[in-house]
Amino acid sequence: MSQQEKIYVMKFGGSSLAGPKEIVQSASIVSEYSKGRSGLIVVCSAMGDTTDHLLKAIDFAKKGNIDNARQLIAEIKNHHQITLEKTVEDVEKRERCTEWISERFDELDKILLGISLLRDLSPRSSDYFLSFGEKLSTNIFDATLQSLGLKTKYLTGGEAGILTDESFGSAEPVAKPTNEKLRTTLLPLLKSDVIPVVTGYIAETLDSHEIITLGRGGSDYTATLIAAAIDANEVLLWSDVDGIMSADPKIIKNAKILEQISYLEAMEMSAFGAKAMQPRALEPAARKGIPVRIKNTFNPKVPGTLILSSDSVVNGVKTGVKAVGSLTNVGVINISGTSIVGSPGTAVKIFEILKELGVGILMMSQSVSENNVSLVIKRNELPKVVRAFRKDLLLEDTDGYDTEGAKESHSSRASANKNTKFSKLDYEDDVSIVAVLGRGMIGTPGIAGRVFSTVAKQGINIRMIAQGSSEINISFVIKDKDRNKAVAALHEEFVV
Ligand code: ASP
Numbered sequence: 001m002s003q004q005e006k007i008y009v010m011k012f013g014g015s016s017l018a019g020p021k022e023i024v025q026s027a028s029i030v031s032e033y034s035k036g037r038s039g040l041i042v043v044c045s046a047m048g049d050t051t052d053h054l055l056k057a058i059d060f061a062k063k064g065n066i067d068n069a070r071q072l073i074a075e076i077k078n079h080h081q082i083t084l085e086k087t088v089e090d091v092e093k094r095e096r097c098t099e100w101i102s103e104r105f106d107e108l109d110k111i112l113l114g115i116s117l118l119r120d121l122s123p124r125s126s127d128y129f130l131s132f133g134e135k136l137s138t139n140i141f142d143a144t145l146q147s148l149g150l151k152t153k154y155l156t157g158g159e160a161g162i163l164t165d166e167s168f169g170s171a172e173p174v175a176k177p178t179n180e181k182l183r184t185t186l187l188p189l190l191k192s193d194v195i196p197v198v199t200g201y202i203a204e205t206l207d208s209h210e211i212i213t214l215g216r217g218g219s220d221y222t223a224t225l226i227a228a229a230i231d232a233n234e235v236l237l238w239s240d241v242d243g244i245m246s247a248d249p250k251i252i253k254n255a256k257i258l259e260q261i262s263y264l265e266a267m268e269m270s271a272f273g274a275k276a277m278q279p280r281a282l283e284p285a286a287r288k289g290i291p292v293r294i295k296n297t298f299n300p301k302v303p304g305t306l307i308l309s310s311d312s313v314v315n316g317v318k319t320g321v322k323a324v325g326s327l328t329n330v331g332v333i334n335i336s337g338t339s340i341v342g343s344p345g346t347a348v349k350i351f352e353i354l355k356e357l358g359v360g361i362l363m364m365s366q367s368v369s370e371n372n373v374s375l376v377i378k379r380n381e382l383p384k385v386v387r388a389f390r391k392d393l394l395l396e397d398t399d400g401y402d403t404e405g406a407k408e409s410h411s412s413r414a415s416a417n418k419n420t421k422f423s424k425l426d427y428e429d430d431v432s433i434v435a436v437l438g439r440g441m442i443g444t445p446g447i448a449g450r451v452f453s454t455v456a457k458q459g460i461n462i463r464m465i466a467q468g469s470s471e472i473n474i475s476f477v478i479k480d481k482d483r484n485k486a487v488a489a490l491h492e493e494f495v496v
């Protein structure tokens, strides 16, 4: 590549590599971008939902159900082989890849058998097992690109240079060695006009050189880590959406694509929108100010959403609000009682319980009087949290999730037990979070007032409110049945 040539890091998500048709389309994009230029790096996710299927196979094996596990793996193998046959035209390359894939599946089978015999699996072995999804997809994509005549090189994330700590399941790269190795591996390849084709999601531990993963959805992170290390000019995240939208187009027909947003806005919005991203995925790009573009593989002419540093965003919105998001499948827990007033230990205890259960808090609020704490969590985690809170924070208890069939009763009250930390717990499992988002809200008074009066005009009751101090997000909780109405009214009021 020549000195002034721009460097692009392109990541193709699972939906862009789901099968033969998708892979051919993604390959045509790489081929188009590389015409007459070099300076391109490709990062791949696993094909479609392969990672979910691998996890399911592990689950079967752990229960000793090797037949079902093998059945699932056989289906995955079949799908990869069919895809390979339909995408790699060059016979020699196809045969080599077929053999390579076959060997990987032999390896998978051995591990599976081991798991089913031991009925146990460490996070280390789980990462190793899951790494096959990206190895397979990337190898097939690499062979497809080669068969189109492109000069490429297949590399695992570790081979490329992503070197991490030992947190299996959600590894964190060690900055200095990672940046150094990424540069020494990738830059010479670019210089000799080779396109590195790198497995997303997978990395290598710095000390013991073991395969490790960056956590679910980690391929975006792979792309931004690479981009930051080699000072790339842009990251393109190819998926199956036209960009980040001002609202869910399934709810709002005239939702529009946001042309430009800041890194922080993107992080907030991705929690609500169609393009879910690991929150940390944008960090490396943000640190270096590298633009990240969300693109649709199946509609590549659409410019997509450009994510930039906040000073570079050209803001075409008339109000401070850029988007209205919503999250359903959540539940709210309220705990209250004068006995928690002035006892700082209560909040600590709550966090400890949630940490132990591995439950994340989506929203939280506490009244100044301190006699009420409300938490929003994922709905499917509600039963275990309610159970644990009752056990550890509310001594006397009776109904709800504790007693089979008593789920209708959503409230329980402790009698006058001296040791209770709080006296009342109730929960709702038919609620949604709605959020208005946008950095233009910062320091603009009156937005919250308008948000709530807009919702009130619809006759909707708000159960809980939270605003982060970043001021780019006002979130509130309402009943599920009111969600679409609230989103529509807010989108109409602020965005259209
Ligand atoms: N295949 C991995 C997952 O599904 C990583 C990714 O897609 O980014 O979580």
Ligand code: MG
Residues within 6 Å of the ligand: 013, 014, 045, 046, 048, 049, 051, 217
């Ligand atoms: Mg995936």
